[in-house]
Amino acid sequence: MDPRARLLLLLLYGFVLCTGATIAELSYSIPEEMRPGSIVGNIAKDLAIEGRSLISRKARIDTVNEDVRYCDIDIKTGNFMIRERIDREELCGETVTCALKYELVLESPLELHRITVLVQDVNDNSPVFPKDHIKLEIRESADKGTRYRINEADDADIGQNAVKQYFLQNNPHFVLSVRENSDGSKSLELVLDKELDRETENDLSVVLTASDGGTPQRSGTVLVHVTVLDANDNAPVFGHEIYKASLPENSALGTVVIRVSAIDADDGINGEVTYDFSRIAEKAKKVFSIDNKTGEIVVIGSLDFESNFKYEMRVDAKDGYGLSSHCKVVIDISDVNDNSPVINIKSLSNAVAENVPPGTEVGIINVQDRDSEQNGQIHCSIQQKVPFKLVPSIPNYYSLTTTGKLDRELVSDYNITISATDEGSPPLSSSKTVHLSIADINDNPPVFEEKSYSAYVTENNKAGLTLCSVSARDPDWRQNGSVIYSLLATEVNGSPVSSFVSINGDTGIIHAVRSFDYENMRSFKVHVIARDNGSPPLSSNISVSVFVSDVNDNSPQILYPAPEGNSFMTELVPKAAHGGSVVSKVIAVDADSGQNAWLSYHIVKSTDQGLFTIGLHSGEIQTQRDILESDSMKQNLIVAVTDNGQPPRSATCSMYLILSDNLAEMPELKDISYEQKNSKLTSYLIIALVSVSTFFLTFIIIVLGVRFCRRRKPRLLFDGAVAIPSTYLPPNYSDVEGTGTLRSTYNYDAYLTTGSRTSDFKFVSSYNENTLPAEQTLRNSQSDFIDEFQDSFDPLEVGSFLHVKASY
Ligand SMILES: *[C@@H]1O[C@H](CO)[C@@H](O)[C@H](O)[C@H]1NC(C)=O
Ligand SMILES: *[C@@H]1O[C@H](CO)[C@@H](O)[C@H](O)[C@H]1NC(C)=O
Numbered sequence: 147m148d149p150r151a152r153l154l155l156l157l158l159y160g161f162v163l164c165t166g167a168t169i170a171e172l173s174y175s176i177p178e179e180m181r182p183g184s185i186v187g188n189i190a191k192d193l194a195i196e197g198r199s200l201i202s203r204k205a206r207i208d209t210v211n212e213d214v215r216y217c218d219i220d221i222k223t224g225n226f227m228i229r230e231r232i233d234r235e236e237l238c239g240e241t242v243t244c245a246l247k248y249e250l251v252l253e254s255p256l257e258l259h260r261i262t263v264l265v266q267d268v269n270d271n272s273p274v275f276p277k278d279h280i281k282l283e284i285r286e287s288a289d290k291g292t293r294y295r296i297n298e299a300d301d302a303d304i305g306q307n308a309v310k311q312y313f314l315q316n317n318p319h320f321v322l323s324v325r326e327n328s329d330g331s332k333s334l335e336l337v338l339d340k341e342l343d344r345e346t347e348n349d350l351s352v353v354l355t356a357s358d359g360g361t362p363q364r365s366g367t368v369l370v371h372v373t374v375l376d377a378n379d380n381a382p383v384f385g386h387e388i389y390k391a392s393l394p395e396n397s398a399l400g401t402v403v404i405r406v407s408a409i410d411a412d413d414g415i416n417g418e419v420t421y422d423f424s425r426i427a428e429k430a431k432k433v434f435s436i437d438n439k440t441g442e443i444v445v446i447g448s449l450d451f452e453s454n455f456k457y458e459m460r461v462d463a464k465d466g467y468g469l470s471s472h473c474k475v476v477i478d479i480s481d482v483n484d485n486s487p488v489i490n491i492k493s494l495s496n497a498v499a500e501n502v503p504p505g506t507e508v509g510i511i512n513v514q515d516r517d518s519e520q521n522g523q524i525h526c527s528i529q530q531k532v533p534f535k536l537v538p539s540i541p542n543y544y545s546l547t548t549t550g551k552l553d554r555e556l557v558s559d560y561n562i563t564i565s566a567t568d569e570g571s572p573p574l575s576s577s578k579t580v581h582l583s584i585a586d587i588n589d590n591p592p593v594f595e596e597k598s599y600s601a602y603v604t605e606n607n608k609a610g611l612t613l614c615s616v617s618a619r620d621p622d623w624r625q626n627g628s629v630i631y632s633l634l635a636t637e638v639n640g641s642p643v644s645s646f647v648s649i650n651g652d653t654g655i656i657h658a659v660r661s662f663d664y665e666n667m668r669s670f671k672v673h674v675i676a677r678d679n680g681s682p683p684l685s686s687n688i689s690v691s692v693f694v695s696d697v698n699d700n701s702p703q704i705l706y707p708a709p710e711g712n713s714f715m716t717e718l719v720p721k722a723a724h725g726g727s728v729v730s731k732v733i734a735v736d737a738d739s740g741q742n743a744w745l746s747y748h749i750v751k752s753t754d755q756g757l758f759t760i761g762l763h764s765g766e767i768q769t770q771r772d773i774l775e776s777d778s779m780k781q782n783l784i785v786a787v788t789d790n791g792q793p794p795r796s797a798t799c800s801m802y803l804i805l806s807d808n809l810a811e812m813p814e815l816k817d818i819s820y821e822q823k824n825s826k827l828t829s830y831l832i833i834a835l836v837s838v839s840t841f842f843l844t845f846i847i848i849v850l851g852v853r854f855c856r857r858r859k860p861r862l863l864f865d866g867a868v869a870i871p872s873t874y875l876p877p878n879y880s881d882v883e884g885t886g887t888l889r890s891t892y893n894y895d896a897y898l899t900t901g902s903r904t905s906d907f908k909f910v911s912s913y914n915e916n917t918l919p920a921e922q923t924l925r926n927s928q929s930d931f932i933d934e935f936q937d938s939f940d941p942l943e944v945g946s947f948l949h950v951k952a953s954y
């Protein structure tokens with residue numbers, strides 16, 4: 147069957163709301179009884195929508211108050227087609243305009259189009275008389291012109307297709323009279339045209355034909371059988387032509403709707419009236435029944451305003467001999483607020499990114515209430531304090547939009563309860579909870595728990611020692627919040643920072659990579675970066691100060707007198723020196739700092755106790771009294787220099803003084819030596835010397851005597867001030883190559899004496915602790931033996947010999 151569908155109107159096209167929802171109205175007209183599958187029209191074409199986008203835009207048809215889905219859309223083709231047989235008579239009864247209403251909903255952007263399908267009547271019903279034959283009993287005395295009511299034929303179709311004409315079979319006695327009533331029905335009467343004569347003809351039959359106005363025409367017939375009697379009757383007569391009643395849809399079963407009543411003037415069986423529905427829709431038959439005797443119409447089924455709000459029926463009243471009349475009953479059903487609003491979530495974002503701007507649409511809500519008027523007016527709202535609101539768009543649709551900034555770190559998901567209330571009394575309401583989760587955005591950099599970090603380490607630490615740990619937090623989700631630590635690649639004293647410390651990327655614990663030397667470096671800074679794993683990653687950095695603290699690991703180093711025995715040195719003290727004269731000075735430095743470098747000087751041994759004193763901190767050697775003739779010419783002092791560390795370290799040196807005004811008076815140098823009873827070396831040597839033959843000893847003394855006499859020239863002339871010849875700087879003084887310890891040179895201010903004439907003397911030097919082991923100083927300077935054997939036994943060689951030995 148080819149559809150006669152045609153597009154009638156395209157109204158309100160492009161009705162654009164702020165949300166972008168459009169609304170248009172399509173109207174199709176179809177005949178009833180179309181085969182399921184027949185195409186009504188192509189929605190896509192009629193709305194000028196691309197056919198393919200129907201699927202992607204989730205096109206669907208929503209029905210308005212309809213139990214059976216008669217039409218639907220084929221979203222592949224855009225065709226709007228019949229799904230169920232449509233019987234206009236069952237659907238709309240006598241209502242002239244029979245329309246099916248649909249809504250086409252499209253998403254993104256949300257569009258709603260109303261579709262109205264007008265169902266046109268088809269002449270598929272023939273006129274039907276209530277009975278297929280009518281018995282009339284007419285007294286022969288009946289006058290010409292007497293009228294006999296005949297029940298009219300009924301045709302379920304409407305308009306042209308309803309009953310149009312009646313024809314009476316040609317006969318000698320009766321003609322047909324058709325009268326139009328005010329309610330549109332017709333009164334049929336047989337009019338006696340020629341008197342009956344029971345004696346000639348006691349019964350006769352005529353055929354009455356009713357035909358409708360459709361094409362092709364349909365008709366129905368009834369046989370009117372007339373029995374000629376001796377008496378005449380009255381038909382029952384109703385009090386009203388139309389009875390009207392109204393009752394609420396929630397009326398209980400058994401409720402009496404209305405009572406119809408007809409009175410028959412006849413007596414006896416002729417006056418007994420019975421009632422019955424003569425023309426009633428199937429739907430109405432299910433919910434109403436009539437009491438045959440009393441004419442009371444009662445409710446026998448449940449009423450529903452939403453599916454049917456008006457019933458029309460015809461009631462016949464018949465007396466015992468079949469004479470009848472009819473009336474019309476109209477029952478209006480009134481709405482009761484018996485349907486709660488229904489909330490439908492039409493679309494909802496799964497997870498909303500926390501950085502969406504306020505006003506972003508995250509879902510579409512549809513509300514429906516089957517009740518009408520006030521009972522179907524819905525108010526939708528969100529009662530909680532959430533950053534979301536409902537924005538009304540097209541009727542009954544709301545957009546769920548954000549009202550403020552979202553922050554997953556504060557609230558990670560929302561349960562939004564949407565409540566809908568109608569305006570009925572009492573109002574009905576319903577609610578629905580929407581779960582919305584917020585998706586993470588990497589919007590928080592890691593934050594260190596402290597503003598800055600400091601680590602304290604004592605020098606000479608082990609490599610691998612834990613210095614401190616840093617910690618940063620990032621409240622973002624998963625990899626956006628996982629923190630990795632690393633060191634900023636900087637340089638410390640020209641070396642990469644990684645050669646000093648390392649950091650555990652996961653825990654933030656900082657380890658020393660090497661042993662630190664306070665004398666080389668007192669503090670340094672490293673920068674730690676905390677970076678999250680987001681993309682792009684966010685980071686922050688912080689500085690960690692590492693402070694190295696001093697340990698007393700350096701002994702005082704004596705610069706003057708020269709510790710090495712390579713140049714034998716004496717101080718000349720004029721005999722005229724008075725008590726309190728400064729005659730010499732011991733100069734020492736200590737590479738440590740603070741207390742560890744606070745030096746004090748003591749004379750531990752002297753030839754003549756009481757002649758010389760030494761300044762506790764200045765190291766200046768003074769005479770305590772005037773020098774007497776009786777004082778020994780050769781004076782030896784052993785001075786100990788001690789630092790103030792815990793435990794203290796010390797060094798000693800020997801100082802040789804000659805009390806003389808005249809170099810010629812200089813005694814044999816061998817006598818200058820100080821007999822150190824405690825010196826083990828000396829003891830051993832003495833034992834060795836004793837054990838060697840006297841001859842050998844005498845020989846050596848003679849040889850030495852000769853040698854000393856030859857080189858009897860003082861190297862340093864001393865006039866009371868202290869001068870330090872550059873030759874007395876420590877050997878290997880600036881030579882740091884090849885020692886294998888510290889490559890970098892380290893400058894420092896030597897700690898010198900105070901309160902002397904040389905206190906402002908600054909000794910800026912480069913220092914290597916390996917150059918001058920304290921023990922070696924002591925040993926070399928104290929050794930008479932080496933002095934006395936210096937010609938045959940070079941002390942430099944002894945030094946390097948000792949050095950080699952120390953390194954074993
Ligand atoms: C939302 O509801 C779910 C399930 O009822 C529950 O597990 C969750 O904790 C709720 N969330 C909030 C933020 O209340
Ligand atoms: C991390 O943040 C990015 C955007 O910055 C986002 O695309 C990603 O989904 C987030 N990861 C997780 C696990 O939430």
Ligand SMILES: *[C@@H]1O[C@H](CO)[C@@H](O)[C@H](O)[C@H]1NC(C)=O
Pocket residue numbers: 634675685686687688
């Ligand atoms: C370290 O942080 C400061 C601000 O705190 C920033 O200006 C600098 O660029 C950061 N440096 C690195 C290497 O990330």
